[in-house]
Amino acid sequence: MKTVHRIVLTAILFAALPAFAQKTEIQKPYRAPCVERENVFEFAERPAVRLLGKDRYEITFASKANCDATVAIVDTENRIVRHLAAGVLGANAPAPLQKNSQKQAVAWDGKDDLGEYARDPGKLRVRVTLGLKPVFDKRIAGESPYNIAGAIFGISCDSEGVYIMSKGRRGRLLVRKFGHDIKYASSLVPPPANIPEEKLKGMGYVEYEPGKKAIHNRGLYSTCGDHGHYASMDGKRPRYCQPAMSGGRLFYLNSAIPGGSILYYISNDGSTDTRGCAGRPFATKVASHARPHLAASPDGKWVYMSDDGDNDSRIAGSCIWRCSTADSEPAKAFAGEFRKPGSDNTHLNGNTGIDCDGQGRVYVCDTSNRRVQVFDPEGKHLATLSANKPQLILVHRKTGEIYLYHGAMVEGKTTPRFTKYSPFPEFKEIHHTDGIDATCVALDSWAAKPTIWTGGGNKPGMDPRGLDTEISVRVWEDNGKGLVKVFDFEEEAVKEAAGNYVGRWSGLIGDRVVCDPYRERLYLKNSAVFDLKTGKLLHTFRIPVSTDDIAFDKRGYLHAHFNPCFGIQGAARYDPDRGWNPGDRGVLYPEVPYDYGEERPGIRGVLPLKDQGGPHGFQMGIGANMRGDIVVESCIYYVPKLDDYAKEQAVAGVKQGRGIFDLGMESHTEEKYANMLRGLQDGEKRGESIYSVPREPGVPLSGATAWTYDASGKLKKDCAVVGGSGINGVTIDEDGEVYFVTNRPRMEDPEHPFMYGRGGTFGEPGQPENGFTGTLIKTRNGACKIIAADAPIPLDADRFPKRMPDLMTISFVNVTGKGQWCWAEGTEWMYAGASPIVQGSACKCPQMRHHTDWFKRTYVPEAYRHSIGVVDSAGNLIMHIGSYGNFDSGSGPASRIRVGGDEIGMCFNETVSGTDNYLAFDDHGERVVVLRLDYHAEQTAPVPAQ
Template identity: 20%
Template sequence: WPRIKLDDGEVPVVAHLLPRTTYPGAMLGNRMFPVLTADGRLVMLSAPKHTTIKYPDNRGGRRLLILGTDGSVPKNFLGPKICPMVGGFGHIALSPDDKYVYATGFVSSGKRGKGPCNVVYRVALDGLAGSKIIIGRMYQAGKGRDGLNDPQGIATDKGGNIYVSDYGNDRIAVFKPDGTYLDEIPVQRPDTVHVSRKTGAVYVMQIQTRGKPFTDQHYYVSAHNWRAERVIKFGSLADKTEKAAFVNTLKSRYGGGAQMALDLSGDAPALWVTGLRYGRSPIFKVVDGGDKLESMGAPIDDLAKKDKARYLGFIGDVTVTGDKVISRHPAFGMHTNTSFVYSAATGEYVGTYVPKKADGKDENMWSLLYGEMIAGADGNLYVNSRSNTIRRYDADGKQIPFASTGTNVIEGFWHGHTRTAGMFIDEAGTIYVPAAAANRKLERMKIKVVGADGKVRNENLIEVHGARMGGIAVDREGNIYIGDQAVPRDSRIPAWFAGKLPADSAERHPSNDYKQYASIFKFPPSGGKIVADKSGKYVGQCQYDPTRLTVKDALWVRRLGYNGSHGHEIGCHCETTRFDLDGFGRLFVPDVFRFRVYVLDSAGNEITHFGSYGNMDSRGPGSPVPSPEIAFGWPLSVECAGGRVFVADLVNRRVVAVKFEHAAEATCSIP
């Protein structure tokens, strides 16, 4: 797949930042229905524009995406196009010989939407035969033999007949391979459907009546419209009687997505069922026992509970204190007050870290969300959360009060959304924190300096206009390093990538993504400014109509890091790089776009860099893929501690620890 040749090797193209993908068009929705070919290819349908990304990289409409189940990427990864861009989650099914894909579930949504497309498409998986409608008429609701009304799920039997969940007609409509009507099975509010090619049994996910129409902005929200009621088994197309049912007994105020997959690999057919409640729905294994659908519990969850390694999910931050590495902090989508703790020396899971209230009880998770945890050089841990507050705890989670407030909380440090712009705490407990005037008012940021007593000593050490910030560090001389999306006006795309990117899509990917490349600025202890100036040589928020900027009093500037603009077009400010200084004053900065970490001296010169692109199988000698020895899938944050560098590798869901050895060594006596 496309790679870019640099002076010192090759790197994959970052096709789109927000989904963190190196493949064009790889946009996935929040309800996916992949299918698997006999030769081990995973086929998915690309997402519509109703995702949280305003300008996804759609590459011409709704199309198939093809991957190997072993992680390989076929040459035809960008599979055939199904239809022009239109909404709806979309469901797909394979013909028994894997030559064709059938697709339905498309909806023209929104205030001006036309509603369900009411058709089924057929396309050759190899792309040699174009897509065409074989069932229904576009935007015309039908019934009986004449069409469909809001079709959703789709499946095929061993004879190639096509089963469609005809939600609006309360039935599973069945058609011959050429699209002519064959039969139907009455069932209220059907969604996903599967057919056993061994027994002919038909399994239907029945949902509650959808509460939001296609014109509503919440139509796609699983919490409102896709609430699982039960899974029904019908004998076959010839025997339409209900044989068994699995009832959703999980209590939830909202829906969870209503997902179901059929597994024919065992002696008895099994269904994997999830999305039964809002948030943290288990994945149940439901075995077909003939006259009953029997839940065998949640074996995947059970295995996870037994897993002593405690594998990580979203890794935005890595916090190191003493011999502990703390990660998987409370964050958006991770509603918990608990972080995982690992040994800094071995990486073994050793327990959890839970901040405490003043009475010793566990802290409320809502007090910790929407921020990040930082290890201070004073040995304490700081949580910048709720877009406004800073909380201080010791290494065991006990509150450390500020003298100015009498509590461990100080307020007035606004940012917004789900992650702040970083924070640094020196050995004296002095806090350096970027802050806005109010929630999400990020056009004018100021770095505030707060004493260990919680009192603000400097309201405006560094002022930043019109550019998003991400990352801050302070050396022992008091010099301040900040990450900022302020870049030279004449090189919004860095020189080492300029002219080497593949052609843009209509949504301007990948060029807009590479304009998110940030800069590292070093300012003296007296501070400085990055301010709006119509004649300025720098620009901020580069993928939009950029703000012209002038940089004042910076000691040097290096083009490194990633600061996504706050918005859903390209990236999200909850993913911005974090860098750190080691005990020798060397600055370690992750570079997402080159899949490595750079090491700079105090003058901004590159000393070295380490790491290259690789997946989670690459873990050095003895691992399944021993080369590269130091591999990153998405190096986002760096922390230096104890002679090691700890890197949060987000896509690979891990923390990578790197230890440096000396190239040369000498001993001298000290008088």
């Protein structure tokens, strides 16, 4: 059906809807009848246990307020044998707790969590706790600031220190500051938690509660939904950038494509202003500068840029650009001639590195002409230094001595070389040092001895595509005879981690954490396994199939959801206790076949799921309850005879707001979708059954679904959730209820979704911005179906839900309307604010993952407010964990910058997982934090013997 037809039919349906009252106040993430706990945590009556008959016990206690409580049976080592009850007391207390009562009576049938009668119950105790109180416990895999997250992006120096910029996925920038003595000083991007609002002009915020503002990028989607871009880059990211320090400001450039060349800056203490955050047009005639090199004049008046245009003189090469720091005028050509390479002294060819000396002279690596050209501040050519393939140049601001990074022939092979020359105009070689590989360099002219900081380059003999193959930052001192390494960031990080090092932090969105509640372990990146109690690295593990997500049950089994694009489609079960190490590739976990599984190459009992790769390939989650029942998310994109609709849904969301756009991503996504479709159609010709969502009026037919299976692998409910668009994460409890996060925001009123208009920009009043969040949903009777106003088969008017819409389908953050209304049928409750999560359908990263524990409490990342929300099984809000804090606030009360409150700082948490005793989360691709799950009050009582 054509889109215009759907719009007309949708309009007819809305005529039958009743009028809804508008709401303008800031909404709570929960809705009535859900409540939140009262923060009084005292017992009015101690717990007591009565034996009512054989294997029949009654547990009683009373609290002084409607706080949250848990009731459990524990053994002599305080390990939980049976999770009996948990939740917020009061009007909406979850069963088996009584509603509207602070005095409680809970029954126990003498069984453990797996339905077996407890042995010798007289040795057990009842434990009742009041008031969940997570506290900082440890960081996993080391906490050294020398473990630089992401690829080295650029290095620069000024009189106050050395600044290292690194880059994670899609241009996520991080900046750390070090002293001239190489000691760590602070993290500047994301900004420090102690910077006052008046020094964050140009940054965005979300007012999540009246008077409380969370720090964000000026484009809120960048840090509420997208990839955590706290430093402006507008989605256009060069491979690396030589930044420039001038007047206490760190200047850097985007890649110019698409949308234009923009110059940004931040201050050297992490503070910001509007000009720096918003950026200014720079080289407006340049189509692209993929490797921009910046330099600043010593008087702070000018910023220069050189770029070889990816060896394409039609782009940026053959010209030096210069702009004033005092105004916003675009840069102008300073030396050379744009798009006209040459070899005389008025032209350049393939120019790369650039720097200024203390007198303002400009030094340019004219690479293709095998020389360095020197210009005065007016652009007049002064001198030439001949050199083989000069790449980068550094000029000491005090002495004028020159360090040139260039190629040299040694024993018939080209090797990188640093050559030191005497100052202009003599250019006499003093010494040289070979074999220092680097892509980014900086000279510290303020250190006691001339010191060169290098980063990037590839480790010898290793695949250059992996992050851990990139050379981290190294520091070299000039001893008068050459450059001597005096410090290695990676060596220091390995030393600090003390046997727990698992490589560089990614700075990306892939540092996923999953906890094994049975063994109290943490799995990082589906690879490294840590003991949660000690923080020690136990081993790395592997299973023989590419895996998207894993989950654990109380029998100790690991359930793995495979990526359908890499060999085998489906899910399989493994036993970590029987793992063995056949070599140096990690512990191999043996399979425990599902009874209803099918045999595939190398696997005896895989569940044949309905996963379809679509435009991205990966699937969106797996969850297991204590018994081993599982829920899996399966993306379904095949919609026969509605090809236009299917394609439209599959590639939606590639173009996103505020300029976040990957060049070529749209065509790449369409190509992947087309390849998937051809594969499915070829299979259909071979007689294979290709699944498509059953057609119903109002139901989205393309996107996310969730399916449930029992512990034997037998299908319980096909399409238990029909979500369309996107789902991020699925979990399942002992009642078979599914918890999932949809990328549709919950509605605040009929016109606006949650957090709509609740954001803004510091220093720019009157310009509201829209936060973007998803919604955590619990099913009723194990199933939920989204009803969408823009479904390909519209719902008849008399069957349209007669209530305010629950959700809104959003493809662009600032576009809302009735045509995007949705209802969720079959829900027990909905909790707003799940984030980060992306709009649209095709681009699914970052992906968040929530956690449902064995008390049926769900922990959900809330990037919009820098916290983790905790709700009970009835949807009541237990608490928000954490508040804004960058790398320097990630160690609890011992942090360099304390955040107050619970002292748990977080910036951009995407995944959270836990056990009975611990909760763990990743943060901004540069750390993993473990919290201990304490309680404000705890009492026990003995279980009477039979």
